[in-house]
Amino acid sequence: MTAHGSRLIHLTLAAMLLFLTTQLLGAPRAHATTVTGGQYIASTTATDGTPDTSGGVVAFQDSKLFDGDTSDYVGWRGSASAPKKVTLVFDLSRDYPLDSLTFTSNAVNQYWGFDEIEVDYRAEADTRYTIASSATRDRSVLGFSLPVQMDDREARFVRISMTRNNQYLHIPVSEVAFTVGTGTIGQNPVPYDEAALRAELSVPTMLADTYGQSLYGSWPGKVTSDAQLQQDAADEAAARAGSTLDLNTYDQYGGLKGLGTYQATGYFRLGKVDGTAWWFITPEGHKFILKGVDATSVDDWGYATLYQNADGSPRDVFSGLPDKTTYGPAYNGDMVSFVRANLMRKYGAADWKTSYTDMTRKRLVDWGFNTKSKWSSDGITMPWIGHITAPDSLMRIDYGVDPFDPDFASKLDAGMDLSANADSPWLIGYYFDNERGWDDTVMTDMLKRDHTQPAKAAFVAYLEQTYGEANLAQVNSLLGTTAASWTALQDTAITFANVPADDRTAFVTEASKQYYSGIRDAIRRQDTHHLFLGSALVPNWRSSLAWNVGGRDYLDAISLDVYSDSASYLADYEPYDKPVLNLEFSFSTHDRGLRSVNGSVLATSVADRGSLYQAFVEDEAQYRVFVGSGWFAYYDQAVTGRASDGEDFNIGLVNQQDQPYTDMTDVMATTNRQLERIHLNAATAQSTARAKELAR
Secondary structure, three states: OOHHHHHHHHHHHHHHHHHHHHHHHOOEOOOOOEOOOOEEEEOOOOOEOOOHHHOOOEEHHHOHHHOOOOOOOEEEOOOOOOOOEEEEEEEEEEEEEEEEEEEEEEOOOOOEOOOEEEEEEEOOOOOOEEEEEEEEOOOOOOEEEEEEEEEEEEEEEEEEEEEOOOOOOEEEEOEEEEEEOOOEOOOOOOOOOHHHHHHHHHOOEOOEOOOOOEOOOOOOOOOOOHHHHHHHHHHHHHHOOOOOOOOOOEOOOOOEHHHOOOOOOOOOEEEOOOOOOOEEEOOOOOEEOEEEEOOOOOOOHHHOEEOEOOOOOEOOOEOOOOOOOOOHHHEEOOEEOHHHHHHHHHHOOOOHHHHHHHHHHHHHHHOOOOEEOOOOOOOOOOOEEEEEOOOOOOOEEOOEEOOOOOOHHHHHHHHOOOHHHOOOOOEEEEEEOOOOOOOHHHHHHHHHOOOOOHHHHHHHHHHHHHHOOOOHHHHHHHHOOOOOOHHHHHOOOOOHHHOOHHHHHHHHHHHHHHHHHHHHHHHHHHOOOOEEOOOOEEOOEOOOHHHHHHOHHHOOOEEEEOOOOOHHHHHHOHHHOOOEEEEEEOOEOOEOOEEOOOHHHEOOOHHHHHHHHHHHHHHHOOOOOEEEEEEOOOEOOOOOOOOOOOOOEOOOOEOOOOOEOHHHHHHHHHHHOOHHHHHHHHHHHHHHHHHHHHHO
């Protein structure tokens, strides 16, 4: 055989070997290649970027996401009905060892974009997704690129979820690229059709370990054993052995003795005792700024998460769960509380609640907090705020209550029982319902209804009184209606936009007065000692300024829930000279599997959470109407989402493994002990500055 013939045989054998290897083991990757032969589907059809707007399955070669042009995009426009989350599932057509993937989103202004992004992946044989990366987006930076290092991890499916806290944001995605790494490329299985690919949207992602911690990442103190928790308990018990309220500085309720003594009534009251700024006065007669913590109780199942689906099947997001027999109190229906399980591991199954109660009080005292604010019902002896649940029998207009119902008072009386704490000096007062008032949505709904809705009849009566009985024609002209009588107008649908703004504001104000006067009277029929603190309203969400202040004469204080890094919201309330409480706020990181409530309260680290707290509450204390706030909440929410709605926020002073965020709480401790003096020293200056502002 010639040399040429021998070489030909060797080449033929090499080609056959390569062919057999490819068939048996898959194709080896080409150097630095990108995946081009896949397809993707979106959870909701794109509104911009043909042909991607056609919906259904889109091939990579047809999509704008893979054309190499980052100046163009596929977009999902925002609207009142738009979903807050948009998810894309990419089918790479086979398993690839991915070196990296790159996601690019270029916005034209800060109203384009999203707030959070998560990238998950799974190989063909896997039954669950794994998180590759998650991040937040600063929308003030218009160009966003997320490079994800995959380190040759095998993936056929990649799922990218983008969350916009405001559904009016427009989400643009400019380009996506998958770079092949080193390893074996899998066989090409049967292509997924649209139904199968859409089912990928609901395949679970592995999230948490048996302690409820994120499976991803490491950090100081991450729990690896029960023994570690027990050592945490011993160390903290020793460190806080002498923790107690300093009764030389404070009275037993937390009032600051050094700022003078005022009329003591035996109950908390509110007053402008120096003629300038508002203060709580404790039952013993000392000035008091409410520094509260919400949801201090381990009986709060808002800290729990679902461990099984509605059909009873396991929720496949955990690497393990607490043993049901050993940790029975951690289970409730289809929920599991890692907080309760970890407290049992930490303090022992016999007396974990006693140990938790004692340690929680010591922590709160050490950190300078003086009140259990919203959602707190436990055995910890501290001043606290009570919640009155709105009776189910109340007439509703959307999420608002109709206070013009002639049975409003009797329904309140039947649905409230305040007898248990009516004489307690530790109870500061009550808030009624939660985060539900009147705004344009409620007004719009009410205007469409007929005379059977008491508020609609009251609105027509308001118009008749305001414009005069003889001026129905004028009112019809304003409203674009043709009612033959005032009675007929009650049964006529009225367009919200046709109602003059002054009339809308005036009627919401009257509705607020009707509402709060009715509730105040109902409280007083059962409890004459305690304060009425409003309804914990969110400015500009399910409420309005007209509602928030309209019934102020029947309130001892206006309570709000304000998640922000600016205390300027208080400027809206200064002119009304009514005390204001902020009963829910917090600052969060996007870390350890948890998210931030919104972009304005996003911190860069645990220590930064403390710094943001300090800046915010010190600014609040400089307003003369400010009388206190409540941090939401004592514990973080579950990494796997709150059972009721899936919230997974880093809001705790303590994580779900009962470990304090010390870098934050150290700052809080120092800050809290200065707030009374800041309020005292800044009140006059703030009052003067506000007067000048109003004069301008």
